[in-house]
Amino acid sequence: MRWDVFTWAAVALLLMAAETMAPGAFMLWLGFAAAAVFVGVLLVPGIPVLAQVVAFVVLSFISIQVYRKWFRSREPQSDRPALNRRVAALVGTVATLERAIDNGRGRVQIADAYWDVTGPDLPAGARVRVVAADGMTLVVEAAG
Structure with missing residues (x-):
């Protein structure tokens, strides 16, 4: 051979x-x-x-x-494309402010995790909706 x-x-x-x-x-x-x-x-x-x-x-x-x-x-597309991108999966989530947004910075708890947020000044306990993510910081707006 x-x-x-x-x-x-x-x-x-x-x-x-x-x-x-x-x-x-x-x-x-x-x-x-x-x-x-x-x-x-x-x-x-x-x-x-x-x-x-x-x-x-x-x-x-x-x-x-x-x-x-x-x-x-x-290949079939996933029905959950943000499955392994946790921050992207949080967009659209409504949560309650854990710490008031003061000077554009605050904090929310979603499930078992605390997230830093940016958005308009709102008091603690206000409902906010996640509209975007900037790294590990969530961008929120007041939930109507």
């Missing part, structure tokens, strides 16, 4: 196996590119090593672009 055929087969298998250990569909597409070079080297003997590597790089780029354009865009 020729060394180049064996090498590309091994690279393709290793990349596809690496995908199972680090899922994310990136290594899989590199494995497809290596498998395509393997088939090319198997069917057309005598391809220079530099041409094989260039073909692998080009096919890797193309396969990743195909994944990003066709497959990734068709």
Whole structure:
């Protein structure tokens, strides 16, 4: 067996196996590119090593672009896109001021966490609605 055929087969298998250990569909597409070079080297003997590597790089780029354009865009969208972005998930929440907003700064308690807030001056106990977030500070307005 020729060394180049064996090498590309091994690279393709290793990349596809690496995908199972680090899922994310990136290594899989590199494995497809290596498998395509393997088939090319198997069917057309005598391809220079530099041409094989260039073909692998080009096919890797193309396969990743195909994944990003066709497959990734068709993944279902989450019904809770702010699930792991806690501050963004708080926008729209109505809460009671724990500490009055004085000179534009105050504090609310939402669930089990206390949050610094900015907004118009309001007394403690007033109801406020979270309208935005600035880092870890919530921007609030009086809840009507």
